[in-house]
Amino acid sequence: MKKIVVPGEQVSDRPVQCDGCFVDAGKTFATTMSLATDERVIPLKGRYVPVLGDFVVGIVKESIVIGYLLDLNSPYLAKLGDRDCREEYRHGDVVSVKLASVNEVHDAMAMEPRKLEGGTLVAIEPVKVPRVIGRNGSMLALVQDHTGAQVSVGKNGRVYVKGGNVALAVQAINKICAEAHTSGLTERMTDFLKREAARSEQVN
């Protein structure tokens, strides 16, 4: 059974190693507001911390000697080397990058930059990213199919939407985030997208 737990609330009466939990006196307790289901804990809120290999959407914050500093919607910045860039970036440019290395204090080096232009950037809770993507990308495919928009989701909670019905895609992403901790979301989103897509066609 799913239940919402608060920091310090017991999740299991045996030690379980998982994110958003800690073990004390042989029992497992939640550290953040989370959704707990049979010894599995899904945090409902939290900041993004860089992880090696993540694809993220960054914003160029500063130009430095070796390249650029990227804002990752996180307390930590990523460095992007000049050598990895095919073009010059300016302050405020949006780039998708892969995190090539992350050290013990979470400072990251980025690689494979791709400039994102002409679309809309949406910020969501980083903990909701798996729900927006869905199992094997099913939720993302659903949004893209019904809106015709191209949606790129960064692990850091930045979603880039371009082309198609951008307004509906953004509305759908926000709805997924607001109801991320509820069950039967895929069915509700299918109904919502069909209804709203039909309505916008009528208007046009």
Next chain:
Amino acid sequence: MAKKSDIQLVKSDGTRLDGRSPTDLRPLKITAGVLKQANGSALVEWGRNKVLAAVYGPRECFPKMLTNPYRAAINARYLMAPFSGNEEHSRSGPNRRSQEISKVIQHVFENLVLTEQFPKTMIDICIEVLQSDGGTRIAAVTAASVALADAGIPMRDLACGVGVGKASGQLLADLDKGEDNFGESDIPTVISPRTGELLLYQMDGMLTREEISRGFDLATEACMKVHAKQVEALKKKYDTVLEEAGSNGE
């Protein structure tokens, strides 16, 4: 001139001037997530106290000299609004008292927040007392604790507290301004309800060892009631979404 001890704060039938029994709390209402711009926020209305707390971060640490490569720095800021009371708080900005309270609140959360998960960062806890009626530091800790949980900052437990003290020779829980100012003693107490560990204990006035022991038991019992309200406020925020989505989450 009448002495402090001459003022009757407990009536002959054992009730207090506002009709509460010695163990009763003032009406407590906690609302989580009241500010959209903050990462986490809470409004605590406790009797006539109104305290607003907002949490920002973890964020890049400024000033840089406070950066700790092993853990996040906690920056607590407690302030009373110039219109919060009718006495010495008429000047805005920090003063000796607010600096002391900011410091003790910082220590409370340094012992609860898992700061080692966010090295080199800073977590800001901003607390504004909008209306005061005794026990504002306890209301501030209660609000800050809910705001931190609302911000998704990992913690070992919620901090919950209550002020206990002695007035008219009797131990009382949750002192209001009159009992605090004209009573014999007061002890703001903050505990971690999961373990019962003491996080804040500041005594003002005189009590016997036996009274301190009884007072601590009284505080622990009252803290559990506060903790229940904190949990209720945090869960309510997500229950609303569960209801709107037409699902009970099972």
